[in-house]
Amino acid sequence: MSSMQFGIFSVSDITQDPTTGKTPSEHERIKGWIAMAKKAEEVGLDVFATGEHHNPPFFSSSPTTTLGYIAAQTERLILSTATTLITTNDPVKIAEDFAMLQHLSDGRADLTLGRGNTGPVYPWFGKDIRDGIELAIENYALLHKLWHEPVVNWQGKHRTPLTGFTSTPAPLDGVAPFVWHGSIRSPQIAEQAAYYGDGFFHNNIFWNKEHTERMVRLYRSRFAHYGHGEPEQAIVGLGGQVFMKSTEREAKERFRPFFDVAPVYGHGPSLEDFTEMTPLTVGTPEQVIERTLSFRDYAGDYQRQLFLVDHAGLPLEEVLEQIEILGTEVVPVLRREFDRVRADGVPDAPTHAARVAAAREAGTQMGEQGNAWQEGARTDLDAALDTGAAIARQAGE
Amino acid sequence: MTNPRIVVVSAGLGEPSSTKLLADRLRDATLTALTAHGQHADVVDVTLRPLAQDIASHMLTHNPTDALAAAIKEVIDAEAIIAVTPTFNMSYSGLFKSFFDCVEEGQLASIPTALGATGGTARHSMVMDTAMRPMFAYLKAQVAPTGVFAAAEDWGSASGLDRRIAREGQELADLMVAMPRRREADPFDTEGDAFVSFEQMLGHA
Numbered sequence: 001m002s003s004m005q006f007g008i009f010s011v012s013d014i015t016q017d018p019t020t021g022k023t024p025s026e027h028e029r030i031k032g033w034i035a036m037a038k039k040a041e042e043v044g045l046d047v048f049a050t051g052e053h054h055n056p057p058f059f060s061s062s063p064t065t066t067l068g069y070i071a072a073q074t075e076r077l078i079l080s081t082a083t084t085l086i087t088t089n090d091p092v093k094i095a096e097d098f099a100m101l102q103h104l105s106d107g108r109a110d111l112t113l114g115r116g117n118t119g120p121v122y123p124w125f126g127k128d129i130r131d132g133i134e135l136a137i138e139n140y141a142l143l144h145k146l147w148h149e150p151v152v153n154w155q156g157k158h159r160t161p162l163t164g165f166t167s168t169p170a171p172l173d174g175v176a177p178f179v180w181h182g183s184i185r186s187p188q189i190a191e192q193a194a195y196y197g198d199g200f201f202h203n204n205i206f207w208n209k210e211h212t213e214r215m216v217r218l219y220r221s222r223f224a225h226y227g228h229g230e231p232e233q234a235i236v237g238l239g240g241q242v243f244m245k246s247t248e249r250e251a252k253e254r255f256r257p258f259f260d261v262a263p264v265y266g267h268g269p270s271l272e273d274f275t276e277m278t279p280l281t282v283g284t285p286e287q288v289i290e291r292t293l294s295f296r297d298y299a300g301d302y303q304r305q306l307f308l309v310d311h312a313g314l315p316l317e318e319v320l321e322q323i324e325i326l327g328t329e330v331v332p333v334l335r336r337e338f339d340r341v342r343a344d345g346v347p348d349a350p351t352h353a354a355r356v357a358a359a360r361e362a363g364t365q366m367g368e369q370g371n372a373w374q375e376g377a378r379t380d381l382d383a384a385l386d387t388g389a390a391i392a393r394q395a396g397e
Numbered sequence: 398m399t400n401p402r403i404v405v406v407s408a409g410l411g412e413p414s415s416t417k418l419l420a421d422r423l424r425d426a427t428l429t430a431l432t433a434h435g436q437h438a439d440v441v442d443v444t445l446r447p448l449a450q451d452i453a454s455h456m457l458t459h460n461p462t463d464a465l466a467a468a469i470k471e472v473i474d475a476e477a478i479i480a481v482t483p484t485f486n487m488s489y490s491g492l493f494k495s496f497f498d499c500v501e502e503g504q505l506a507s508i509p510t511a512l513g514a515t516g517g518t519a520r521h522s523m524v525m526d527t528a529m530r531p532m533f534a535y536l537k538a539q540v541a542p543t544g545v546f547a548a549a550e551d552w553g554s555a556s557g558l559d560r561r562i563a564r565e566g567q568e569l570a571d572l573m574v575a576m577p578r579r580r581e582a583d584p585f586d587t588e589g590d591a592f593v594s595f596e597q598m599l600g601h602a
Contacts, residue, residue, distance in 0.1 A: 133598075134598075137595075137598045137599065141599070187584045187585050187592070187593070188593055188598060191593070191594065191595050191598070192595060192598070194595075195595035206458065206459075206460075207459065207460060208460050208461070214585055217585075218585050218587070221587065222587065225587075226595075264458070265457065265458045266457075267457060268453070268454045268456075268457035268458050269454040269457075269458060269460070269462075273454070273462065274458070274460070277458075277460040277461075277462065278460060
């Protein structure tokens with residue numbers, strides 16, 4: 001693995017192939033996803049990331065089940081999300097599920113937190129969309145605590161309080177999964193990522209690059225403000241959307257019918273206009289390389305690049321071919337070229353091994369395989385239960 | 398010091414357009430009244446017809462073309478707006494509404510605004526109070542009390558159209574002088590009032 005990680009991320013839409021009229025079943029798409037992930041590892045990509053949705057035509061309702069299954073069939077691939085809903089999921093369940101995934105995958109798990117973009121998901125999960133930012137702030141504060149403190153006492157506005165709670169399993173090697181925070185245009189989320197010194201991910205698809213530029217700039221400056229390092233040392237991830245053939249003309253001819261009726265941008269701007277307006281690139285591998293290298297011009301040196309390749313009804317064989325081209329023709333050049341121009345002092349993309357080594361060095365590791373965590377937990381638990389009792393007494397219970 | 402800028406948004410579809418004609422008359426009346434205040438203004442025309450395709454694409458993708466982005470920027474950066482639409486089915490035209498749908502909450506707050514509408518007969522004149530004013534009230538613009546509706550017949554009779562235009566131009570000039578718009582702070586400006594630090598989000602500051 002080089003200083004940057006490259007991979008694919010998926011919106012998980014089930015969309016009719018407009019060229020054949022065929023709509024894959026949920027089962028076909030889900031199994032196709034697994035094939036995509038395995039192909040990604042096979043051709044040397046680093047990351048597979050799933051979205052999270054709770055409504056048709058999407059199928060990605062259960063990320064850690066999916067990622068755990070992929071983890072069992074791969075050896076090097078990092079399993080991630082884009083995004084995990086920090087607003088409507090219980091942070092306790094996120095802590096448990098992703099720590100479990102981290103253990104099962106031997107540290108190949110991280111996650112990107114986001115608020116989601118489907119209004120009704122909030123009421124379906126008993127939340128209020130007007131609390132979106134507040135939920136993202138409060139729930140992550142709890143998730144962070146659960147992964148950094150063996151015994152948690154906690155009280156907030158949006159969840160039942162916790163007294164003497166220990167999240168299990170403890171993070172692998174006492175180091176929590178790396179967290180990215182994703183947002184298109186909410187400065188509060190860039191601020192949140194900066195405050196914790198976590199990563200910031202911009203999906204960088206479907207939107208004009210000005211949003212990406214503004215968010216990344218704010219995140220970098222606040223990362224430095226909170227004392228985590230220089231702005232250039234902040235951890236940035238970007239998305240991108242590509243479709244490639246050996247000639248630009250062939251790529252456009254093949255992709256255009258999918259583009260023209262796609263759920264997100266179909267019936268709107270022309271393929272050419274949308275390519276101009278957003279990071280979408282439809283052309284040769286060389287054009288994709290050139291475009292992707294240009295992201296650095298507005299985002300700075302960054303750590304993770306994920307491509308969307310399975311959107312808008314593209315059939316599986318076509319998607320696997322795209323992954324193959326990425327792995328064999330595009331990413332090797334990107335690794336080399338990005339490394340060549342990378343400034344000194346820019347951190348490598350986060351991996352579990354590197355984070356464990358850093359935590360050991362800094363003395364912030366929670367314990368070997370969670371053992372010390374549990375020892376700590378027993379002593380802390382007594383204190384916590386005392387505190388709980390004190391709270392109960394104060395409340396007059 | 399640069400002059401304040403008045404942006405004239407007209408949603409007329411014909412060429413020549415009576416909607417544009419009314420917008421130009423409101424512009425001239427405003428400039429005349431400003432001169433009486435000893436002030437000048439620059440004027441920028443934003444004609445929506447050539448932006449119709451761009452506006453539809455924006456509605457579907459949230460991505461503005463360069464031309465539309467420039468037009469939106471003119472409007473939200475202006476010191477005053479004159480907005481004029483034809484009346485379709487008892488309301489502003491869809492094009493007019495769709496353009497202002499590109500403007501985000503708060504971006505027009507406190508901006509002095511003069512409204513105008515055109516229509517076939519005076520029976521459509523309620524568009525001013527049932528459609529236009531509610532939308533600009535939602536956008537928190539400062540709207541001049543007079544809103545000129547020009548029916549086809551007004552252009553050929555002594556119906557008082559000139560007087561109404563002059564009064565609205567005077568009102569817009571008065572607003573620009575006495576209650577100029579306050580700029581909303583940029584939430585990405587970490588030194589500005591609109592920026593929310595993490596301590597504030599946590600309720601610690």
